[in-house]
Amino acid sequence: MKKVIILLFFISTSVFAQIDRVEPPFWYAGMHNPELQIMFYGKNIAQNEVSVSNSIVIKDVKKTENSNYLFVTIDTKSVTAQDFVFSFSKDKKVNFTRKYSLKQRRENSASRKGYDASDLIYLIMSDRFANGNSKNDSDKSVTEKGNRALPGGRHGGDIAGMIQHLDYIKELGATALWPTPLCEDNDKAYSYHTYGQSDVYKIDPRFGTNEEYVQLSSELHKRDMKLIMDYVTNHWGAEHWMVKDLPSQDWLHQFPEFTQTNYRMTTQFDTNASQIDAKKCMDGWFVKSMPDLNQSNSLVNTYLKQNAIWWIEYANLDGFRVDTYSYCDKKGIAEWTKAVTDEYPNFNIVGEVWMHSQAQMAYWQKDSKIAAIENYNSNLPSVMDFTLNDAFAKVFNEDKDSWNGGMINVYENFTNDFLYPNINNILTFVENHDTNRFNEIYQKDFSKYKMAMTLLATVRGIPQIYYGSEIAMAGNKDKEGDAAIRQDFPGGWEGDKNNAFTKAGRTPEQQQFFDFSAQLFNWRKSNDAVHFGKTKHYIPENNVYVYFRYTDSKSVMVVINNSKEAKTFSTNRFQESILNYKIGNEVLTGKSIDLKNDITIEGKSVLILELK
Structure with a gap:
């Protein structure tokens, strides 16, 4: 009886100790690249030959200078989500097996x-x-x-x-x-x-x-x-x-x-x-x-x-x-x-x-x-x-x-x-x-x-x-x-x-x-104008930088005064960006600014104007 127990223990531990890691731990069906390289890691695992169930095709098996690794490449083309089993054999005798899973991808995963x-x-x-x-x-x-x-x-x-x-x-x-x-x-x-x-x-x-x-x-x-x-x-x-x-x-x-x-x-x-x-x-x-x-x-x-x-x-x-x-x-x-x-x-x-x-x-x-x-x-x-x-x-x-x-x-x-x-x-x-x-x-x-x-x-x-x-x-x-x-x-x-x-x-x-x-x-x-709109900017004068972000239907005018003093400037210089817009609604304060008039901006401050 003791001999049987010892034998069973030996078989059990050798099976579980043989594979310490599998990476990726699982994969997904329907990927653009059908080839999947699976790394099996375990003590002297490379001494084994590998096969797989469910008519899965093994395209390549690579052994490196370290016998603790096996890199097995399979073809997942047209393979549906399922479990299959890798078998590891030596001298035509299966030493151990390992289940592997191909999972179902989320709907429209590729187009995320x-x-x-x-x-x-x-x-x-x-x-x-x-x-x-x-x-x-x-x-x-x-x-x-x-x-x-x-x-x-x-x-x-x-x-x-x-x-x-x-x-x-x-x-x-x-x-x-x-x-x-x-x-x-x-x-x-x-x-x-x-x-x-x-x-x-x-x-x-x-x-x-x-x-x-x-x-x-x-x-x-x-x-x-x-x-x-x-x-x-x-x-x-x-x-x-x-x-x-x-x-x-x-x-x-x-x-x-x-x-x-x-x-x-x-x-x-x-x-x-x-x-x-x-x-x-x-x-x-x-x-x-x-x-x-x-x-x-x-x-x-x-x-x-x-x-x-x-x-x-x-x-x-x-x-x-x-x-x-x-x-x-x-x-x-x-x-x-x-x-x-x-x-x-x-x-x-x-x-x-x-x-x-x-x-x-x-x-x-x-x-x-x-x-x-x-x-x-x-x-x-x-x-x-x-x-x-x-x-x-x-x-x-x-x-x-x-x-x-x-x-x-x-x-x-x-x-x-x-x-x-x-x-x-x-x-x-x-x-x-x-x-x-x-x-x-x-x-x-x-x-x-x-x-x-x-x-x-x-x-x-x-x-x-x-x-x-x-x-x-x-x-x-x-x-x-x-x-x-x-x-x-x-x-x-x-x-x-x-x-x-x-x-x-x-x-x-x-x-x-x-x-x-x-x-x-x-x-x-x-505001999609600042997401994907075009940019037109103007050379800073008196440390005041003015630029526009705009689409065909929307325009935002930004003014940044980096000077300590308030600055007043004419809007005539920016007419090619102002076009037919009349009013600038200031985003941060809610005030309306008449674009025909000169604009005054306080020192070290900003204006964000949605043009109307």
Whole structure:
């Protein structure tokens, strides 16, 4: 009897121990690309031969130098949603089996509409927004525990907290939510930012569960809002389970000794650049704790493509923001982007291309004529307008106009719009989770905040705001580090004395900032002239910048006076934009302005006129 029990135990444990992971964990029927690469991971699994039931066709089986991996590619063309079974055999004897599922896609999944210029994106630092479930602040499966007293520690913000405050975000006028990455990051310290991920199929347990992430998406959609995933293609974290047992040495970019990227993204297109500099930019590691993924390895790139598509289907996503986009292998990242947009032609992806030249940023947008010179196309729908962000960080302290000072800096940014293939599909922002806080730079000057947000709300592109700007949150990154620009939102934690999520809990200053922001951004929701209209602007005079956003049937005139003194100007200069309009209804005050008369605008103030 003992021998039988021991034998059964041996068989049972060998079966379950043989496969530790299957990724993707399941897939969907009816995808544009019918080929599916399934990674099976387990001790010496590559010693087995693999077959599959239900007449599923295996197109390829790849074994790597690590016998713990098998990459099996099947053809799902014309295969309906169903379960089937993989069998793993050795010496013609089945050792173990594994069920796999093809699930039914949501109706019209392929034609889902991504975020666009009609949206306002609300960016939050996921760990610092709101703690909706204090029970998950620490988890035994991950190393770093919750410690709100530590500026760079885990503070407990989570998905539950986001869900609980979606109505606040909607009240502000935002229509899309971008949380910083939510997948597991098992770094021993500083893991709260989650850009060094250790499992890209699993939500970090300190944020919640995969199911809660799906719930977040569902709750947003109930409110006609969208969910954007912060996706990382360039690197994983050093604690990623695959990094600890690499399928192959070329899964990562490897060097004889640690080699950091030179961060010189210009080497990606500089015709004079040396190969060694370009390689160091693309292949060098961002930091020691973030191993650099080799997107030129077809197994790696397919893994990343499928992971991205899986999340879109599983969580019903509306878009991606891709971290450090221009540090990736150029060809590999273009293939990744095309694979995603081939599956979802109306899906939007914005890449972080942190450069300070419009030509250099425009190079990375899909169908760039600049990149076409070298026969390159990134396939990336959207890039971030970092040059406008540069202007935001200084221009409102430039009270006097000059040849290259004051509002001319903003004007000149837009003179280069011709460089972008799709100017309406670039992301504009005053600040984000990596930049200095606007309200720190300008010392919570409400007038300057109004000018910046008015500009953001009315120029071309997709506006993005950073959590807490709307309640005057500040913080000095230069003196106190990243934690200063990623502070906890007041009221997001039980026991907070100041609850800025509610009108009753806000200070007078917080209420002043919030009321203006909500009025401005809710107005923007319904004005298609500032969504997709054309732009006509006029060279700033006396530090006063005037521009129009217009369609065939609607026109908005924006006036920004960056001088400290009131300015009066004639409207005759703008007749080619004013046309036959007679009255300008001021959005913020409700006053009517006769467009035949001179207009006076107070110092450091704005006018938003809907022309009638």
